[in-house]
Amino acid sequence: MELKIKAQAGSFESSDVLIMVEPQPTGVGRKIELESIVMQQFGDDLLNQIHRDLDALGIDDIRVIINDKGALPPTISARLETALKRSAGLQAGTLT
Amino acid sequence: MKNILQREIPETLEGIGEIEPFQGAFTKLRKGWMEEETVPPPNKAKMPHSSKMCSNLKEAVIRTNPRNGMTVSFHHHLRGGDSILVETIKILAELGIKDITLASSSLTSAHEPILPYLKNGTITQIYSSGIRGEIGEAVAKGVMPKPFVIHSHGGRVRSVHTGKIKIDLTVIAASAADIEGNSTGAHGPSAFGSMGYAVIDARYARQVVVVTDNIVDYPCVPQAVTQNFVDYVVKVDSIGDPSKIAGGTTRITKAPMDLQIARLAAQVIEHSGELKEGFSFQVGAGGASLAVAKYIRKIMKQKVIKGSFILGGVTSYGVDMLNEGLFKSIFDVQSFDAAVSTSLMTNPYHIEITAGLYANPFNCGCMTNKLDIVVLGALEIDTDFNVNVITGSEGYVRGASGGHSDTASGANLTVVVCPSFRGRIPIVKEKVHTIVTPGESIDVLVTERGICVNPNRPELKENLIKGGIAVKEIKDLAAEVEKITGVAKPIQNEERIVGIVEYRDGTVIDVIRQVK
Numbered sequence: 001m002e003l004k005i006k007a008q009a010g011s012f013e014s015s016d017v018l019i020m021v022e023p024q025p026t027g028v029g030r031k032i033e034l035e036s037i038v039m040q041q042f043g044d045d046l047l048n049q050i051h052r053d054l055d056a057l058g059i060d061d062i063r064v065i066i067n068d069k070g071a072l073p074p075t076i077s078a079r080l081e082t083a084l085k086r087s088a089g090l091q092a093g094t095l096t
Numbered sequence: 097m098k099n100i101l102q103r104e105i106p107e108t109l110e111g112i113g114e115i116e117p118f119q120g121a122f123t124k125l126r127k128g129w130m131e132e133e134t135v136p137p138p139n140k141a142k143m144p145h146s147s148k149m150c151s152n153l154k155e156a157v158i159r160t161n162p163r164n165g166m167t168v169s170f171h172h173h174l175r176g177g178d179s180i181l182v183e184t185i186k187i188l189a190e191l192g193i194k195d196i197t198l199a200s201s202s203l204t205s206a207h208e209p210i211l212p213y214l215k216n217g218t219i220t221q222i223y224s225s226g227i228r229g230e231i232g233e234a235v236a237k238g239v240m241p242k243p244f245v246i247h248s249h250g251g252r253v254r255s256v257h258t259g260k261i262k263i264d265l266t267v268i269a270a271s272a273a274d275i276e277g278n279s280t281g282a283h284g285p286s287a288f289g290s291m292g293y294a295v296i297d298a299r300y301a302r303q304v305v306v307v308t309d310n311i312v313d314y315p316c317v318p319q320a321v322t323q324n325f326v327d328y329v330v331k332v333d334s335i336g337d338p339s340k341i342a343g344g345t346t347r348i349t350k351a352p353m354d355l356q357i358a359r360l361a362a363q364v365i366e367h368s369g370e371l372k373e374g375f376s377f378q379v380g381a382g383g384a385s386l387a388v389a390k391y392i393r394k395i396m397k398q399k400v401i402k403g404s405f406i407l408g409g410v411t412s413y414g415v416d417m418l419n420e421g422l423f424k425s426i427f428d429v430q431s432f433d434a435a436v437s438t439s440l441m442t443n444p445y446h447i448e449i450t451a452g453l454y455a456n457p458f459n460c461g462c463m464t465n466k467l468d469i470v471v472l473g474a475l476e477i478d479t480d481f482n483v484n485v486i487t488g489s490e491g492y493v494r495g496a497s498g499g500h501s502d503t504a505s506g507a508n509l510t511v512v513v514c515p516s517f518r519g520r521i522p523i524v525k526e527k528v529h530t531i532v533t534p535g536e537s538i539d540v541l542v543t544e545r546g547i548c549v550n551p552n553r554p555e556l557k558e559n560l561i562k563g564g565i566a567v568k569e570i571k572d573l574a575a576e577v578e579k580i581t582g583v584a585k586p587i588q589n590e591e592r593i594v595g596i597v598e599y600r601d602g603t604v605i606d607v608i609r610q611v612k
Contacts, residue, residue, distance in 0.1 A: 014519060015519050015520070037519070038489070038519065038520050038521060038584075040489075040490065040585065040587060040588065041489065041520075041521065041584035041585050041587075042520060042581075042582060042584060042585070044585070045582050045583075069519070070518075070519025070520040070521065071520065072520055072580060072581065073582060
């Protein structure tokens, strides 16, 4: 998947997560900024999950900003996937 | 040392003294009397026709000779609308009084202005049934030098009898009082209903000040607190924010999840074998717990069952059920809305009771012992059914013990209602952060994801299965929840103990450690 533009998915609602993605030049690597209301309990889990999902899609150079209000793992994966698809122009988004 | 629930408890703790570990809900009560000696209440004298009236609260406080190291007590019947606690603490601070022990029957959001006084040595210890919000955060971070004590409503009465809480000054807010201090919360512009928690303070405090915004002609009736215990009376312009003291009626939640849990809980109660003619009933005032009353009301009408009494914190919903003839009476230690005050004032079967009669384990029988069914909430519940209602997911104090352990120990059927997880935080889990009510007192857990019966109640499980209700093992439910949320890392604490949780019999059921 080739990222083209900044994109986002999700919301600030409780039990949801807002994920923003921004393409980065090749070789920059992944910059992940994580904020979560369940940081203590699930911070490491969350970060691992994001890396796993990015691995699966073969995305290495990206900035991801995550603001998590206690979303469950499937919600997080879904929001990330949607943000990435919007960024790649594969899906219409709310922020183009 | 470890108590019977395997919680690590110190043998002594600075600011508390010797600690007796929790040994089981009835181990101490079985003896039939309390081993600790009770302290005598003070005996005072007043000359005939001398005046108790003070021109303002400050004058009254000065006349009580405040001193460093004193204990000052309050009731929390004004809920989120109270201004008297904060005003009194401000006056004491202005007078330069330090090292105060604050013994309020509970603390609410209205009390947050006392925060600076916790940090500057004015208040150095708290006894309360509940602490929330910014105060709960501050005390968990360890701003006070001495550990705070969380007690139940019944346990507080015991602590006053034994002198563990030795009240030097109590300031009692009333919505109506006369010049001798006969006072009530049942009428007046700021009516708040029952004054049940204040009565023990009036009996035992060295100095008793009644504060009201409404002086009525002598004698004030009904009398929740009587003049023979009152030293001074103050008329003030306001005892707080009337809209928050006596706000309208309590509404049943519209949250679909809470309603679903309540519906399931009502089915459990219906088939438990306890919902029968003459049963007694208590529900909490919020969320799923109160919503259970809505479904029970329906079932009672359908099956033509009449109950004996409603107990506890009373909402207008309970009053409606009394007025419909579904229950014979209400015994009211604490009222939650304006409609309740009116009923308390006018209906002879709506009776104000003291905290001692409500829940003190050490007397010849508190009313929680007569409860058939109680429905309670939980912040967390573990696979041994132990319940946390005091610390939140970050380890801060954000709840209240209240009557939770009192009613749970007394009732024939104790139902806990809560979601199986909130946000991503598991509620049903292997180990709760803080135990307030021991699992032995909990009979059944109702969540949106499953109903679990305590293994010590096999006959209840049988009744539910016969009624067509699916039950599952609590360990299976916890595992199911963990699969959904992922495995939560436990909260990191410092070693330092910042608070203790007393069981109703005075033993220590758990401690609260400083949040990192």
